[in-house]
Amino acid sequence: xxxxxxxxxxxxxxxxxxxxxxxxxxxxxxxxxxxxxxxxxxxxxxxxxxxxxxxxxxxxxxxxxxxxxxxxxxxxxxxxxxxxxxxxxxxxxxxxxxxxxxxxxxxxxxxxxxxxxxxxxxxxxxxxxxxxxxxxxxxxxxxxxxxxxxxxxxxxxxxxxxxxxxxxxxxxxxxxxxxxxxxxxxxxxxxxxxxxxxxxxxxxxxxxxxxxxxxxxxxxxxxxxxxxxxxxxxxxxxxxxxxxxxxxxxxxxxxxxxxxxxxxxxxxxxxxxxxxxxxxxxxxxxxxxxxxxxxxxxxxxxxxxxxxxxxxxxxxxxxxxx
Numbered sequence: 001x002x003x004x005x006x007x008x009x010x011x012x013x014x015x016x017x018x019x020x021x022x023x024x025x026x027x028x029x030x031x032x033x034x035x036x037x038x039x040x041x042x043x044x045x046x047x048x049x050x051x052x053x054x055x056x057x058x059x060x061x062x063x064x065x066x067x068x069x070x071x072x073x074x075x076x077x078x079x080x081x082x083x084x085x086x087x088x089x090x091x092x093x094x095x096x097x098x099x100x101x102x103x104x105x106x107x108x109x110x111x112x113x114x115x116x117x118x119x120x121x122x123x124x125x126x127x128x129x130x131x132x133x134x135x136x137x138x139x140x141x142x143x144x145x146x147x148x149x150x151x152x153x154x155x156x157x158x159x160x161x162x163x164x165x166x167x168x169x170x171x172x173x174x175x176x177x178x179x180x181x182x183x184x185x186x187x188x189x190x191x192x193x194x195x196x197x198x199x200x201x202x203x204x205x206x207x208x209x210x211x212x213x214x215x216x217x218x219x220x221x222x223x224x225x226x227x228x229x230x231x232x233x234x235x236x237x238x239x240x241x242x243x244x245x246x247x248x249x250x251x252x253x254x255x256x257x258x259x260x261x262x263x264x265x266x267x268x269x270x271x272x273x274x275x276x277x278x279x280x281x282x283x284x285x286x287x288x289x290x291x292x293x294x295x296x297x298x299x300x301x302x303x304x305x306x307x308x309x310x311x312x313x314x315x316x317x318x319x320x321x322x
Contacts, residue, residue: 017174024166032162038267038274039173040230045254045266046180047223052252053261054184055216056196058115060248061102061122062224065095067129067243069225070232074142075135082148084159088172088229095225096218098125103217107210122245129240141239144232159233169230176223177267183219184263192216253291257298259305268307 024032044066051057069091076090102121106114129136136142149156150168157164183189191212194202203209232238241247250273251266258269276294280287302309 020170024163029162032166034274034278036162036166036169036234038270039169040227040234041250041254041274042267042270043173043176043227043230044224045251045258045270046177046263047220047227048251049255049260049263049266050180050184050192050216050220050223052255053259053265054189054196055192055213056199057107057213057217058111059106059118059217059220060115060245060252061118061120061125062220062251063245063248064102064118064122064125064243065099065221065224066228066231066247067238067240068098068125069095069228070238070242071129071136071142071228072225073229073232074144074238077144077147078142084148084150084168084233087148087233088226091225091229091232092222093225095228096222098225099218099221100214103214103221107213107217119245119248122243122248126240126243126245129243136238136240139240141237143237145236147233147236165234169234172226172230176226180223181263188212188215253295255305256295257306259302259308259311262305262308262311265305265307269305272306 023035027035044062047065048059048062051059051062072090072094073087076087081087081090102118106117106121109117130139132138147159149158150164151157152167159165159168184192191202191207194207195209195212199209228238228242231242254269254273255266256269257272258267259265262268273291276291277287280290284290298306304312
């Protein structure tokens with residue numbers, strides 16, 4: 001039975017991979033760009049889900065690491081960097097280092113105290129980016145005037161081409177998603193789930209709860225940094241707005257919509273979030289009001305998010321038919 005499940009999972013993943021690869025060649029340019037942004041924000045939401053859904057830590061500062069990664073990439077490319085991968089590596093390192101410093105102080109507290117500390121540090125990073133004009137460009141942001149070309153199989157493609165940008169973003173995000181999958185399925189991932197369920201019992205058996213939390217915090221910060229670097233390449237600039245605490249609400253909403261603790265739930269929630277945004281903004285500019293009205297019944301009737309609840313319902317139906 002396990003072998004059959006593995007084959008089914010592999011087939012589903014291959015079909016999903018084929019779908020995403022074919023999308024930019026079948027969709028209009030506008031929707032290709034929307035799908036690219038969905039993937040980037042979905043990765044940010046998945047980094048948040050590693051903390052909230054698996055470790056039980058509610059962070060309101062995830063946008064801080066996202067913004068730090070964006071600025072690291074922008075600074076690298078603005079000062080003569082000519083490699084896209086090195087630019088993203090700079091985002092990864094910046095996100096991980098900032099998460100290590102902030103996390104060292106945050107993981108000592110629980111629940112609302114942890115959330116408020118991450119919120120405070122996130123706003124500190126926003127203030128630095130907004131006021132340090134010489135380094136970050138202040139409120140005007142830091143533009144990336146020249147994006148290095150994407151080299152594939154000996155050919156060079158400009159990232160100003162939406163299809164090339166999509167292919168690059170999808171490739172990087174697919175690698176990050178695979179990495180996160182290995183993390184949550186590893187013994188380390190099981191320890192994180194144990195922290196979420198009962199950290200006192202885990203500490204009683206000798207596990208270093210704070211060290212495990214810090215490791216999860218650093219991993220989430222590094223992944224958020226990569227997402228920020230991709231967002232910088234996508235917009236050809238980094239702005240302080242993406243470090244604001246209001247921007248941190250986006251991964252929270254996406255995770256709640258899709259399902260916290262569900263591996264692909266945040267990515268599914270990102271698709272719903274942007275789909276609703278595109279649909280409602282055609283009718284009114286106050287689309288966040290309607291999103292809030294939609295979020296209320298989702299929380300009430302879909303306690304595990306839309307994807308999580310639907311997955312549970314399908315599993316229950318399959319068991320009944322047997």
